[in-house]
Amino acid sequence: MASPDWLTEGFETNRGRLRAVAYRMLGSLTEADDAVQEAWLRVARADASEVDNLSAWLTTIVARVCLNALRSRNARREEPLDVHVPDPVITRADEPNPEDQALLADSVGLALQVVLETLTPAERLAFVLHDTFGLPFEEIAPMVDRSPAAARQLASRARRRVRGADVHSPDRDVVRQREVVDAFFAAAHGGDFDALVAVLDPDVVSRIDAGAGALIPSGVLHGAATVARQTLAIASIAAPKHPVLVNGAAGVVITLGGQPVAVMGFTVSGGKVVEINSIVDPDRIRRLDLSVLDD
Incomplete structure (x- = not known):
């Protein structure tokens, strides 16, 4: 032996x-x-x-x-x-640590993990x-x-x-991804529907996993106009946001009263947001490793 x-x-x-x-x-x-x-x-x-x-x-x-x-x-x-x-694998906005890099190697992000759930x-x-x-x-x-x-x-x-499922690989430039995500939130908080639609791919998909105790329901939305309208409807409660990497791509953790209430992972491809995957389920949020917010 x-x-x-x-x-x-x-x-x-x-x-x-x-x-x-x-x-x-x-x-x-x-x-x-x-x-x-x-x-x-x-x-x-x-x-x-x-x-x-x-x-x-x-x-x-x-x-x-x-x-x-x-x-x-x-x-x-x-x-x-x-x-x-x-x-999601949530890491620092600037660079994942070596352990996280090993976990994310060869991944095309959270979007692929969503599709794997259907197999x-x-x-x-x-x-x-x-x-x-x-x-x-x-x-x-x-x-x-x-x-x-x-x-x-x-x-x-x-x-x-x-x-x-048309899984998109994120643009390689994470800095550019972050610029697109920041433009998304600027338009949302400014109530600018046209500017919001402009950063969204026409076929964008927004997926919300809300569980049983969230303020908004679970669901999947398709299309830039539909996603923009829903985003504007909830933008008033979406403060403050903390930039992170979600599975190696630009994302945010949203807090209220200092407590995490949502994790949003964005897939930015071709300079547009093509997919948004959000977890707002309070039970799921509590179980996630969000120690990155303490850095």
């Missing part, structure tokens, strides 16, 4: 990657941390003496834990959630492990009890869903 010290060191070296896999799979930072811990318990009991590729082996273990968690989640959920925005557990595993983390289908197939060819089909179906 492999040395416990060797396994412990190898696991800690790969912890950032394993947490990133779990986050892509589960869309929840808390559940991702639980999955990594469960994976470690399995690793500690396993015989790793014949493991040639430790990183791939550990990835397989955490992926199996996540697959079971997704299947259990779907079995418990009697009705699909109307609107669900996955847990079946098997599709999500095949897509995440192959398209994001480069595992071959020969290693993915046993996890979903399918042949490599069938696992390839799972990833292909997931890929079509992602393409069909």
Whole structure:
């Protein structure tokens, strides 16, 4: 059996990657941390003496834990959630720390996480492990009890869903993203409908996850005029805002009386806001890591 010290060191070296896999799979930072811990318990009991590729082996273990968690989640959920925005990764507005950078590597932002929520557990595993983390289908197939060819089909179906959802990659220049987001709020607080529409893509999507205790309802709005009207209707209560990065892209945390009440992630592509994902669910807000506001 492999040395416990060797396994412990190898696991800690790969912890950032394993947490990133779990986050892509589960869309929840808390559940991702639980999955990594469960994976470690399995690793500690396993015989790793014949493991040639430790990183791939550990990835397989955490992926199996996540697959079971997704299947259990779907079995418990009697009705699909109307609107669900996955847990955002909230970091400093200037630069993520190294741990957050590992978590966000190869991500196209919160918009992709939203689409991943619509996939079946098997599709999500095949897509995440192959398209994001480069595992071959020969290693993915046993996890979903399918042949490599069938696992390839799972990833292909997931890929079509992602393409069909028209997920935009954010503009690379975060400073420019921030300028567009600042223009959005300036227009909103100034009550300038035309200026607000001007910073929105004509097909912009605004998604609000409000849970059960928020002042505004959950919902998905489409189109610049519709999103602008809704934004102006609630702009009077949206003070003050704190610039942050949400999954590596420009975003804000909104506070009232010094308490966080909303997290908004913006996808800015082609110099326009193409998607807004907001969490205003008080219970969700309380569970998010917002320590960045203390910096």
